[in-house]
Amino acid sequence: MGAIGLENGHSLTHSLWRSEQIRIGERQAAGAAGIQMYELMCRAGLAVFELARNRWPEAQHWWIFVGGGNNGGDGYVVARLARAAGIRVQLVQQGDAEALRGDAARARDQYRADGGAIESVGALQGQPDLVIDALLGIGLKGELRQEAKGIIHQINRLGAPVLAVDLPSGLCADTGRLLGGAVSASLTLTFVGLKPGLLTGQGRDVCGDILLADLGIQSHLGQVPVADLLQWDEWRQRLPRRRVSAHKGQVGRLLVLGGNRGMSGAIRLAGEAALRCGTGLVRLVSHRQHYRLLNMTRPELMTAWYPDFDHWTWAHALVIGPGMGQDAWGRSLWQASLTYSGPRVVDADGLHLLAHTGGGSEERGCWVLTPHPGEAASLLGCSVAEIEADRLTAVNRLREQYGAVVVLKGAGTLVADESGVSLCHYGNPGMASGGMGDLLSGIIGALLAQGMAAGQAARLGVCLHGRAGDLASTHGMVGMLASDLLPGIRRLINQVEEDDNKTVDH
Numbered sequence: 001m002g003a004i005g006l007e008n009g010h011s012l013t014h015s016l017w018r019s020e021q022i023r024i025g026e027r028q029a030a031g032a033a034g035i036q037m038y039e040l041m042c043r044a045g046l047a048v049f050e051l052a053r054n055r056w057p058e059a060q061h062w063w064i065f066v067g068g069g070n071n072g073g074d075g076y077v078v079a080r081l082a083r084a085a086g087i088r089v090q091l092v093q094q095g096d097a098e099a100l101r102g103d104a105a106r107a108r109d110q111y112r113a114d115g116g117a118i119e120s121v122g123a124l125q126g127q128p129d130l131v132i133d134a135l136l137g138i139g140l141k142g143e144l145r146q147e148a149k150g151i152i153h154q155i156n157r158l159g160a161p162v163l164a165v166d167l168p169s170g171l172c173a174d175t176g177r178l179l180g181g182a183v184s185a186s187l188t189l190t191f192v193g194l195k196p197g198l199l200t201g202q203g204r205d206v207c208g209d210i211l212l213a214d215l216g217i218q219s220h221l222g223q224v225p226v227a228d229l230l231q232w233d234e235w236r237q238r239l240p241r242r243r244v245s246a247h248k249g250q251v252g253r254l255l256v257l258g259g260n261r262g263m264s265g266a267i268r269l270a271g272e273a274a275l276r277c278g279t280g281l282v283r284l285v286s287h288r289q290h291y292r293l294l295n296m297t298r299p300e301l302m303t304a305w306y307p308d309f310d311h312w313t314w315a316h317a318l319v320i321g322p323g324m325g326q327d328a329w330g331r332s333l334w335q336a337s338l339t340y341s342g343p344r345v346v347d348a349d350g351l352h353l354l355a356h357t358g359g360g361s362e363e364r365g366c367w368v369l370t371p372h373p374g375e376a377a378s379l380l381g382c383s384v385a386e387i388e389a390d391r392l393t394a395v396n397r398l399r400e401q402y403g404a405v406v407v408l409k410g411a412g413t414l415v416a417d418e419s420g421v422s423l424c425h426y427g428n429p430g431m432a433s434g435g436m437g438d439l440l441s442g443i444i445g446a447l448l449a450q451g452m453a454a455g456q457a458a459r460l461g462v463c464l465h466g467r468a469g470d471l472a473s474t475h476g477m478v479g480m481l482a483s484d485l486l487p488g489i490r491r492l493i494n495q496v497e498e499d500d501n502k503t504v505d506h
Contacts, residue, residue, distance in 0.1 A: 015225035016423060017193045019138035019173040022223075026192050029220035038103045040215055041070060044165070044191050045077025045107070047213040051189055052078070052130060052163050053085070059129035061088045063160075065151055067135040067169070068095045073104030074165050075134025076111040083116055090125070093118050094135055094151060121151065131155055131162045133183045135169035138195060144170055144180040156184050164188040167198060168206045175390040176201025176412065187211065193218055196227060199425050200391050200412025226392065227414070227421040235463045236495055240278065240450040248280035252449030255318040256442065257306070257337055258348070259286030259294070260330055263323030266348065266438040268294050269482055270322045271301050273442030276489045277464075279449050285309045287329060306333050312340040317448035321350025322438045331357075342366065343448040343457075346404075347441040351375040354402070365418075366454050367404035368444050372437065376408055395421060405454040407444070409437060413462050417455035424459075426466025430477030439482050440465045443489065467492055 017025070030040050052059070062082055066075035072093070079091045091111075097118050100108050112118075133155060135148060144152070152170055155162060162185045167173050170182030176197040188207040190198060191214070197203045198210055242251060254274050259267035267284050271294075274282045283302040284294050291305040306329075312318075320337050324330045326349050334353045337344075343366040346354055351371050355378045371379060373387045376394055379402065380387070387394045388410075395408040399416040408414045413424040443465055447457035471488035472480055 014229040014231060015193060016196050016199070016227040016229060017221070017223055018226050019195060021221075021226070022138060022173075022192055022195070025221040025223040026217060028222055029192070029217035032220040032222070033217050035217065038106055040217070041073050041103050041107060042077055043215045044074045044213070045081060047191075047215070048074065048078045048132065048134075048163065048165055048189055049081040049085075051187070051211065052082075052132065055163070055187060056130050056161060059087075059161075061126065061129045062090070062132060063124060063128040063130075063158075064089060064091045064132040065135050065155065065169075066091060066093050067137070067148075068100060068104070069137050069139065070102075070104055071134050071137030071165055072100065073107040075132060076104070076107035076116075078132055078134065078165070079116055080107075080111045080114050083114065089116065090119055090123075090128070091116065092121055092124065092151070094147060121154065128158065128160045131158060131160050132165065133162055133169050133185060134165040135183070137166055138173040140170070140172065140179060142179065149181055152181050152183050161186040162208075164207070166191050167195065167203075171197055171203055171206055173197045175392065176203035177389050178202045178206070182206045184208075189213060191215055193221060193225075194229065196392050196412075196423065199229070199423055200414065201388055201410070204411040227423050230415075230422050230424045230426075230459055230463050232426065232463045232467050235460045236492070238452075238456060238460055239493060239495075240447070240452065242278070251278060251280035252446065252451070253281045253283075253314060253316050254279050254445050254449040255283050255285055255312075255315040255340075256322065256445065257285045257318060257320040257333055258322040258324035258350075259284065259290065260323055260325035260327070261287050261289050263325065264290045264294055265435065266323030268298070268301070269435045269438040270319055270347075270442030270445070272298055272483075272486060273439040273489060274319075274446035274449070275300055276486050277443050277446035277450075277493055279446040282446075283314070285333075286323075306336070310336070312337075315340070315342065315449070316451075317343040317345075317445055319345040319347065319441045319445035321346055321348035322441060324349040324353075326352055343454060344368070345370060345441045345445045345448065347437060348375070352378050355379045355381075364402060364404040366448075367402075368407060368448070368454050368458050369398065369402060369404050370407040370409060370437065370441055370444065370458075371398070372409045392421065405458050407440070407458050407462060409440070413466070415455070415458045415462060417458070419455060422459050424462040424466050426463060427469045428473045428477055430473045430480035431466075431469045433480060433482065435482030436465075436469070436485075439485055439489075464489065464492055
């Protein structure tokens with residue numbers, strides 16, 4: 001996914017709303033701000049036109065595709081402004097242009113009054129320099145109709161840059177699901193407020209860069225956001241800071257449990273990530289087969305083997321699951337760990353065992369569950385497709401059912417606790433490789449061991465993990481390994497200290 005930013009200097013509040021909230025709220029907000037809805041449509045069209053001119057100043061032949069709702073009305077405004085600027089415009093209306101009503105019809109009529117023509121797909125000539133996608137708006141819920149699928153397919157075959165109006169046509173604004181196909185946009189200019197579907201699930205594949213124009217009304221929206229957007233520059237200020245007199249016993253002791261036969265890599269990655277996050281002492285508790293080998297090239301890690309190990313009170317926090325397996329040994333380790341009452345991260349096989357056994361009856365407010373969609377499906381007893389169809393609903397269901405902080409991993413990772421839901425937009429496709437989740441569990445475990453509350457540790461952890469992935473990707477995404485993130489983790493963890501030193505120096 002590309003960048004997220006601002007358009008025309010409007011304020012980005014880092015909040016996310018569902019489409020129905022935007023639909024209701026924008027009318028209320030426009031009224032509160034003393035703005036007519038048609039004026040709002042004109043502002044939206046102007047924002048798209050100005051962005052297109054700034055981003056693609058050489059483009060002199062625009063194809064504009066409009067639909068039957070207000071999104072189409074925005075497209076008519078763009079077309080009228082483009083023609084007035086001397087740009088060659090060919091506009092295609094999906095469906096019957098005469099069926100438009102309200103503000104969209106008014107925008108159509110003004111476009112025609114200024115000499116604009118409405119053409120059929122078959123009448124399009126040449127090759128456009130730019131495509132404006134104003135086909136389908138945020139109200140789309142069901143599968144695409146055949147006519148819309150055909151137009152979307154044609155847009156995607158053109159090879160021209162595409163600017164999507166509010167969101168790419170075919171994308172569900174609320175869930176990030178593609179409704180039978182979607183326009184693949186180079187840039188999306190969304191209005192009033194961010195929608196979850198732009199930033200999670202398959203939405204990450206089709207939006208390109210994302211900019212927000214609040215049209216001057218977001219401060220009047222009057223709706224409670226469904227989620228907030230995590231920002232590294234804000235969350236890094238909460239990284240644990242050390243006193244000058246600190247010693248290793250005061251900066252966290254972490255147990256990492258797992259590493260069954262042949263699966264020592266996962267626990268090692270989790271442990272090393274925890275060390276790089278500043279945990280004073282990290283002990284890996286694994287299968288006897290390889291516990292002596294785990295720290296051969298990282299002597300700072302301590303090791304032990306289960307069932308010999310039983311010093312649960314030693315730790316300030318624990319991570320359970322990486323490479324643990326679900327055989328008799330893994331199940332025994334899981335049951336033994338339930339005697340520990342402190343904060344814990346449950347990952348990988350630990351999540352499957354939690355789903356099958358229910359775990360203990362203890363309070364899970366200090367637990368962090370970190371499922372990917374497959375593990376989330378196991379926890380909820382549903383299919384992966386159901387999880388991915390509405391990730392926001394899924395993470396809330398997990399939080400309610402298990403009473404823990406939940407990190408639903410994937411494109412647009414979601415974090416849910418009693419305070420609400422947060423979305424992390426950092427990370428990249430290069431992180432689709434083995435061991436990345438083990439790093440995340442170690443990072444969150446390290447923050448818990450250093451005294452952070454579970455919800456804060458989860459949010460800061462996913463930010464740190466995603467940002468480290470983005471740093472590592474500067475050398476290329478294909479072939480990126482989990483261990484490539486470790487130098488970036490250390491660099492990012494120390495940014496606050498560097499900022500403090502700069503402040504002192506000046």
